[in-house]
Amino acid sequence: MRSATAAKRVAGKGVAAECVAPKGRADAARNRERILNAAREAFVVHGADASLDEIARAAGVGNATLYRHFPDRDSLVHGVMHAVTERIAERAEQALAEEENSFEALRRFVFGAVEERIGALCPMLSGRFDPMEPRCLAARARVEWLTQELIRRAQQAGEVRTDIDVGDVMVALSQLTRPLPGVGCQRIERFVERHVQLFLDGLRAPAKSELPGHAVTLEELRQDN
The missing domain is CATH 1.10.357.10 (Tetracycline Repressor, domain 2)
Known part of the structure; x- marks a missing residue:
């Protein structure tokens, strides 16, 4: 049988996981919004062939983050x-x-x-x-x-x-x-x-x-x- 201390430890991890997941989703949503805003400005100035590297840089994210949200x-x-x-x-x-x-x-x-x-x-x-x-x-x-x-x-x-x-x-x-x-x-x-x-x-x-x-x-x- 699991001890009370062990049960509390597992429960605590569950609470922590629940807290981290929404934060992760919020961060992802903010990154996506920053990418879209940076892309909009880049497309207006440079057209549809604007540099994706420059868009990522303007959004303040890495290239991997951009491609995770938008594969191409x-x-x-x-x-x-x-x-x-x-x-x-x-x-x-x-x-x-x-x-x-x-x-x-x-x-x-x-x-x-x-x-x-x-x-x-x-x-x-x-x-x-x-x-x-x-x-x-x-x-x-x-x-x-x-x-x-x-x-x-x-x-x-x-x-x-x-x-x-x-x-x-x-x-x-x-x-x-x-x-x-x-x-x-x-x-x-x-x-x-x-x-x-x-x-x-x-x-x-x-x-x-x-x-x-x-x-x-x-x-x-x-x-x-």
């Missing part, structure tokens, strides 16, 4: 795009839940998406990312629905002109945050916030002008892809 470049690209899309959706949900003013909620979401570098990332990573992947489709649908809800609420409140649709916002986000030919990402960032604010001012109701064409829907954007 494509898995890292997928990880970055999923993380960015999820954070954009979370920003939209927070804006809807926390902002009383519907236009401020839309503004908060737009600038949140800008901070995630979505316009610069998409064209650089598109060749390595399957937009029809089920997880990608679900994440995109979530972002689209939330964006539509932000616009709908602002239009119902009389804060946003009624002749625009979610596609207009998506196009503007993509175009206004994308580097110009021959101009690096770091240089163009100085102007992004200014021009995004100009775009948002153009959304306000009552409208100051009549827009050419028609409101751009999500269906129309998908047809063009």
